[in-house]
C-alpha cells in the first residue's frame with residue numbers, strides 16, 4: 700500500500716492519497732479532439748507519453764484543519780478495476796472512512812464522485828458533508844444538459860453515460876449534500892475558485908493558511924501535454940472554448956506567481972510547479988512519481 704505524500708501549508712497538515720488510475724483510450728481524441736491525430740501523437744511521444752492510452756491518475760488531497768478532515772474529490776471508486784483504492788489507502792494511514800468530515804467536489808464527473816458510493820448505493824464516507832457548487836448540481840440535474848459546445852456532442856453513448864450516472868450519484872448522496880455559492884469559503888482554510896469550461900460549475904480549490912496558499916487546479920490538466928498546448932483541450936470539456944481559456948489563464952497565473960499547484964490527474968502525487976517552457980508551459984513535479 701502506497702504511503703501518502705505529506706506536507707504542510709502554514710498551520711495545515713496536507714496529505715495526498717491515490718484512488719488508483721483510469722485509462723481512456725486512445726490518447727487522441729481524448730486529448731486534442733479537434734487536432735490532427737499525428738500532431739497530438741508526436742507531441743505525446745516527445746514527452747515520453749503513450750499514444751494508445753491516456754492514463755489519468757486519481758490524486759486525492761486531504762486537508763487536516765483543527766477537527767475537520769477535508770478531502771478534495773472522492774475518486775472513481777470501484778467502477779473500474781484500476782481504481783477504488785482510496786478507502787484502503789486512508790485506512791493504511793490510520794484514517795478510517797468514518798473520520799472524513801467533509802468532501803469538496805470540484806465537479807460532478809464520475810471519476811471525482813464515483814468513490815462516494817459503494818456498489819449498493821450506500822455512502823463510503825457516511826459522516827462527511829459533501830460540498831458541491833449549486834451551478835454544477837443544477838446543470839446535471841436538468842432534463843437535457845446542453846452538449847453543443849463539447850466534443851461529446853457527437854458521442855451519444857458517452858453523453859448518455861454522463862447524463863444517467865451523474866444524477867444517479869447526486870440523488871444517492873442527497874442526505875450528505877451541501878450546495879455552495881461560487882466563491883464559498885469553508886472552515887477558514889478552503890476557498891472555491893470558479894473555473895468554468897470543463898463543466899459549467901467546475902471549481903478550483905484554493906487551500907490557505909495565513910499568507911500561504913496552494914491552488915488545486917482540479918480538471919484543468921489531464922495530461923502534461925496540455926501545459927504545452929492548453930488550447931488542445933480534452934474530449935470531456937463541456938464548453939471546449941471556455942475550458943481552454945480557463946486553462947490558459949490558470950497556467951499564466953501559476954507560472955508568474957511560482958507557487959505549487961495541485962492537479963487531480965497528473966502523475967501521483969500530482970503536485971508541482973508550472974513554468975514557462977520552450978513551447979507553452981512546463982510541469983516540474985514536486986517529487987518522482989510512482990503509483
Ligand SMILES: [Zn+2]
Nearest residue numbers: 808810811918
Ligand atoms: Zn477528472
